[in-house]
Amino acid sequence: MKIELFDYKLPQKFIAQRPLPHRDQSRLLVLDRQTGNIKHDIFYNISGYFDEGDVLVLNESKVVRCxxxxxxxxxxxxxxxxxxxxxxxxxxxxxxxxxxxxxxxxxxxxxxxxxxxxxxxxxxxxxxxxxxxxxxxxxxxGKVPLPPYIKCNDIDESRYQTIYASREGSSAAPTAGFHFSEKLIRKLESNGIILAKLSLDIGLDTFRPISTSEIEEHKMHSEHYYIGEHEAKKIRRAKETGKKIIAVGTTAVRVLETLMSKHGKIIGDSGATDIYIYPGYQFRAVDWMITNFHLPRSTLLVMVSAFAGRENILNAYEKAKQNGYRFYSFGDCMLIK
The missing domain is CATH 2.40.10.240 (QueA-like)
Structure with a gap:
């Protein structure tokens, strides 16, 4: 597939330069990947989309002051x-x-x-x-390495971490997790939503656009992952009982799909993954995905297009622009179901 198929225009005004005062007040675009239907909401309301016993898979990797x-x-x-x-x-x-x-x-x-x-x-x-x-x-x-498109120099470094970050190792943050506040986590847990944690140490290559003319020719970078058996068991049990596995961010997707391709099931494991997910890929672990709005021509945009359909994603991005959504790391969010 031509890389031009994964391009879109984004004026600078849409790139969020600062986080919102309250993490969970970001906007939420809910995309039904079967129908292409779109709904607009606030992230704090996301618990209403899940059922008791569903599992949210979080990447707890922490950004190093590198x-x-x-x-x-x-x-x-x-x-x-x-x-x-x-x-x-x-x-x-x-x-x-x-x-x-x-x-x-x-x-x-x-x-x-x-x-x-x-x-x-x-x-x-x-x-x-x-x-x-x-x-x-x-x-x-050391300073936390903010993305190249963030031009502000006075951002509180704690806002470029998730509230549950604990395993140091990343050069870039798992930004889909930025929207979770302590209050929202308590609400999710009180509703019977299960949280499972893993880590993928994100490198700066995550910001590097695909430079090949055909997306299939791109060489994916490798990143280290870890998941404990206790956390893996939560995900296995949910899959066995027909509950949804909701990946918080593309990094959680990479780990879960790596485990399925490597072992055929989710087990405690660690290693390096260079999994590259593009249209045609058959997802085996993930049912729904929480993800931010991604850069044009990026492997992340290609991955969400594989999950939801390229036309659905690009249409959702256009609707997001029409409705004044904020893009990239400190921006708003999507729930793809």
Missing amino acids: RLKGKKEKTEANIECFVLSRLSDNKYLALLKPSKRVIPLDKVNIGKYYFTVKSKLDYGKAVVEFNLPVDTIFKEH
Whole structure:
């Protein structure tokens, strides 16, 4: 399928630059994927769509304060470093901006600490080596890495985390979970809705658009996942009794569908997944999905199109624009059923 089929126009005014004062007051577009029918609601009312015993699957991965600002020792040029993953000892895979300003053996100072560029890779990535464990540097200098389309610099970092985030490991947040407040979680649990938690450590590649002309040719990035057997059992039991499995976000979908393709059932497991879901994919784990509005030409837009139908999704996005919905990480939300 041509990538142009997953493109749409989005004027800047629709990109939410700040979170709402109250998480659960975001708008909710409810899409029936069988009929294409659309209903408009408020996220706080989402519990009314679920039945007792249904399972909401949450990604509890926490965003690491992995964004570091430094200066190149030779020229004092500003260099931004996003630490992506540990390779060995103090060597890490990182995204450097602007990457053209650095070459191998360059030293970048971050306060009293520094890293050395060991080698450069594609898409602005590099292998870097810090002069001591990076956790120490994160504590003193680290910032949460906001998405590139968020231009505000004064956002409370706690708003770029879900309220249930607990397992550190992500460079980007599972944003579909932003809409849940403590009050809403209590309401869901009192209504008999079961919460199951897993984690997928989200990388910055999640923001990278598909660059191939045919979507099938795109090489999907790999991300680490974990689900405990206790949580997996909740999901298995619900499936066995005919209850709905509602994935909160595309990241939860990736883990659940990975488990089904790997084991044929949901079990406690950990590993890396590079599952790539595009139209034609047969979903085996997920019944409904809660998800934000995604970037054009992204693997996330392709995934929700596989789930709900491309025309249904693009039509829903147009209706959302007509009704003044807010898009992307701090924006409004969809329930696809």
